[in-house]
Amino acid sequence: MISVEFCAGAGGQALGLELAGFKHALLVDNDPDCCRTLRHNRPEWDVRCEDMSVFDPPSIQRPDLFAAGLPCPPFSVAGKQLGKLDERDLFPAALRLIAKLQPKAILIENVRGFMSKSFAGYRSELKRKFSKLGYEMDWCLFNAQNFGVPQSRTRVAIVAAKPNVWRHFRFPVPQETTAPFVGDVLSDLMAKNGWLEIETWRTRAQGIAPTVVGGSKKHGGPDLGPTRAREAWRKLGVNGGSIAEDAPEKGFSGDPRLTVEMVARIQGFPDDWKFTGRKTAAYRQVGNAFPPPVAKALGLSIREAIERSEEVSSDYTVAAE
Numbered sequence: 001m002i003s004v005e006f007c008a009g010a011g012g013q014a015l016g017l018e019l020a021g022f023k024h025a026l027l028v029d030n031d032p033d034c035c036r037t038l039r040h041n042r043p044e045w046d047v048r049c050e051d052m053s054v055f056d057p058p059s060i061q062r063p064d065l066f067a068a069g070l071p072c073p074p075f076s077v078a079g080k081q082l083g084k085l086d087e088r089d090l091f092p093a094a095l096r097l098i099a100k101l102q103p104k105a106i107l108i109e110n111v112r113g114f115m116s117k118s119f120a121g122y123r124s125e126l127k128r129k130f131s132k133l134g135y136e137m138d139w140c141l142f143n144a145q146n147f148g149v150p151q152s153r154t155r156v157a158i159v160a161a162k163p164n165v166w167r168h169f170r171f172p173v174p175q176e177t178t179a180p181f182v183g184d185v186l187s188d189l190m191a192k193n194g195w196l197e198i199e200t201w202r203t204r205a206q207g208i209a210p211t212v213v214g215g216s217k218k219h220g221g222p223d224l225g226p227t228r229a230r231e232a233w234r235k236l237g238v239n240g241g242s243i244a245e246d247a248p249e250k251g252f253s254g255d256p257r258l259t260v261e262m263v264a265r266i267q268g269f270p271d272d273w274k275f276t277g278r279k280t281a282a283y284r285q286v287g288n289a290f291p292p293p294v295a296k297a298l299g300l301s302i303r304e305a306i307e308r309s310e311e312v313s314s315d316y317t318v319a320a321e
Contacts, residue, residue, distance in 0.1 A: 037274070069290050105162070109155055139159070140156070153291060157294075161302070241257070267292075268292050
């Protein structure tokens with residue numbers, strides 16, 4: 001299964017799709033820090049640090065999947081929700097590239113605000129444009145905690161596919177099991193320097209994390225979000241005012257801060273996935289990522305639909321012969 005991905009960020013969606021069996025022929029992002037992270041973790045990937053709105057893709061095999069994590073500010077409740085009037089709206093660029101690449105299926109991740117009533121017209125128009133290109137499409141809201149991620153993080157998955165693939169596609173079903181709690185997920189990292197109060201903290205941190213907020217280059221720094229989010233972190237025994245360089249020392253007293261490595265675990269990244277750049281840049285990459293376990297679940301559903309469509313096509317060919 002061959003995929004291409006745009007606005008790839010630090011690789012959350014790419015890693016999840018890799019785990020679902022997709023081989024990435026091309027990844028594009030305009031953030032140098034993200035591109036360095038992708039190359040550091042997967043030197044074999046073809047990573048292009050370019051703007052997708054003007055990017056002309058090279059001649060590559062027709063991809064099975066076109067994936068993208070398009071910018072969220074045009075639809076985010078934290079922004080002005082300008083939609084198509086926002087210069088950061090890259091759906092037109094995605095449609096241009098899809099028309100050229102003609103993938104069998106499409107996966108685009110965005111924020112919950114995309115589904116608000118104010119964008120009903122935008123969604124209808126988008127569906128019409130996908131139909132004109134020969135695709136069926138729909139969207140579904142997912143919470144990462146329903147896929148084993150220790151964080152309440154809602155995101156919209158927009159999926160489209162050619163009719164022969166679409167008839168076999170079903171959105172993944174959320175798991176019935178409870179996601180692990182923050183204290184259990186992070187206790188070994190918190191105890192790295194021999195912190196004496198680790199067990200007390202772990203007992204207190206028995207809950208799911210609030211949404212990690214990455215912010216943008218213009219707004220947001222290395223902290224865990226606005227006042228409401230910080231209060232939720234405080235109840236879990238975490239100081240959300242900033243990001244720490246290291247785990248608490250042996251005699252530390254009070255609420256510890258999280259490191260970039262800890263936040264990456266909260267996002268569902270494996271420990272061997274490293275983020276390049278200074279602390280603020282690394283944290284922003286983590287905070288803006290699509291949790292890999294959710295991307296994997298979606299990737300498996302899309303892959304199954306493509307495979308089933310090919311099996312049916314093969315059966316028809318054999319029958320005709």
